[in-house]
Amino acid sequence: MYSYLIGKVSSIREGSIDFEVNNIGYFLFVSTRDKYVLNEEYRVYIYDVIKDDLFKMYGFLSLEDRIIFEKLLEVSGIGPKRALTIISQATINELVSLIKLKNVKLLSKINGVGRYAETIIYHLSNKLDFLEPSLFKYQNVFLALKDLGYEVNKINEALLSLPSGLSDDIALKEALRGINNV
DSSP states (O other), rough: SSEEEEEEEEEEEEEEEEEETTEEEEEEEETTTTTTOOOOOOEEEEEEETTEEEEEEEESSHHHHHHHHHHTTTSSTOOHHHHHHHHHHHHHHHHHHHHTOOOOHHHHSSSTGGGGOOOOHHTTTOTTTTTOOOGGHHHHHHHHHTTOOHHHHHHHHHTSSSOTTHHHHHHHHHHHHEEEOO
């Protein structure tokens, strides 16, 4: 089993890439959320699926994505294809937050989750403690709100609703509005 490969992208398709390492090309299924550039060098974290008549490799730009992928595979009814679809539709921060907040309604709206939302929450809500959800998005805002005494669950809910790319000042104001309206 491989942990990671370092090489260059030689071909890009929707949901997969050809990844060249030492003149050997690997076909990797990848998240459509990850943006690869031809001939750029990457470290890609690998998950292998090996069965009697099958060998597939899944690649991730971050170790956290691979860990979430592996955790999703522990859930009954979630296979590699569905797990990759889920990871392609939501960030780690969003997934971890929704699972830890046990938000079935929003989690089920992610493409690939659907009726598996309750099962995912049941199996994973206590297995993701090593990931602090909102530290991936607006870390400074998360820490500021925590220092002000707000509950982590309320902070995560507020930050989860914010669009990406806001300055910390604006994100803090919007998060405070969200917390105070709940």
